[in-house]
Amino acid sequence: xxxxxxxxxxxxxxxxETSKILQIYTKEHGLIGVMAKGxxxxxxxxxxxxxxxxxxYFYIYYKEGKLSLLTQVDLINNFNNIKxxxxxxxxMSYLCDLTHQVLNESADAEIFDxxxxxxxKINDKLDxxxxxxxxxxxxxxxxxxxxxxDKCNKCFKTTNIITIDPDVGGYICKDCYTNETMVSLKxxxxxxxxxxxxxxxxxxxxxxxxxxxEINDFLNRYYERYTGLYLxxxxxxxxxxxx
Ligand SMILES: [Zn+2]
Numbered sequence: 001x002x003x004x005x006x007x008x009x010x011x012x013x014x015x016x017e018t019s020k021i022l023q024i025y026t027k028e029h030g031l032i033g034v035m036a037k038g039x040x041x042x043x044x045x046x047x048x049x050x051x052x053x054x055x056x057y058f059y060i061y062y063k064e065g066k067l068s069l070l071t072q073v074d075l076i077n078n079f080n081n082i083k084x085x086x087x088x089x090x091x092m093s094y095l096c097d098l099t100h101q102v103l104n105e106s107a108d109a110e111i112f113d114x115x116x117x118x119x120x121k122i123n124d125k126l127d128x129x130x131x132x133x134x135x136x137x138x139x140x141x142x143x144x145x146x147x148x149x150d151k152c153n154k155c156f157k158t159t160n161i162i163t164i165d166p167d168v169g170g171y172i173c174k175d176c177y178t179n180e181t182m183v184s185l186k187x188x189x190x191x192x193x194x195x196x197x198x199x200x201x202x203x204x205x206x207x208x209x210x211x212x213x214e215i216n217d218f219l220n221r222y223y224e225r226y227t228g229l230y231l232x233x234x235x236x237x238x239x240x241x242x243x
Contacts, residue, residue, distance in 0.1 A: 106142035166221035
């Protein structure tokens, strides 16, 4: 039976002379393999709609655990602002790679909304580093190494939080502080806001450079230490845009 699913193409591989095999991350079925017959041929209407990062409605004959068959695609958002900016393309590549990794650990449908809402906000010209950090922070829960941003990570008290440290794995209060990295009070508050905010509701976002940098540094170190993920696209992104 023909089914309409909402999804984004995370990767595509040529298959035989004229076809492609797509990995589509869908809201309905999670990550699925899809055969796009003839999609490499110049005449095919699928040709332009089967590249990476195509976000739309996919009409497929769904086969659980096997390759589904693609018949048609209706674009939802072409992410034109992202696709015409090399820096933003790097963010999108990284976020799609990261999502692919997260999906190995969890099939929670919430992940789909986090990714799509984030890409839409980046396409709407919101600060891509802030949006990326928000997504990274939210994904930690699905990677099984979520942060508790309500209390001290050592004594579990909720008062007098004075810093956040990746080695301790979260907040530290005044009484438990020894010699951890210090961050500004704004960073402590803002990272909590990053975690709890619903990305779809963000219309503008103002964060000072120092807070942005402290949160990004924290997340990089936390990811390195607790997730075991290494993504080439992150490496590339760091060299390109994050100074
Ligand atoms: Zn404490």
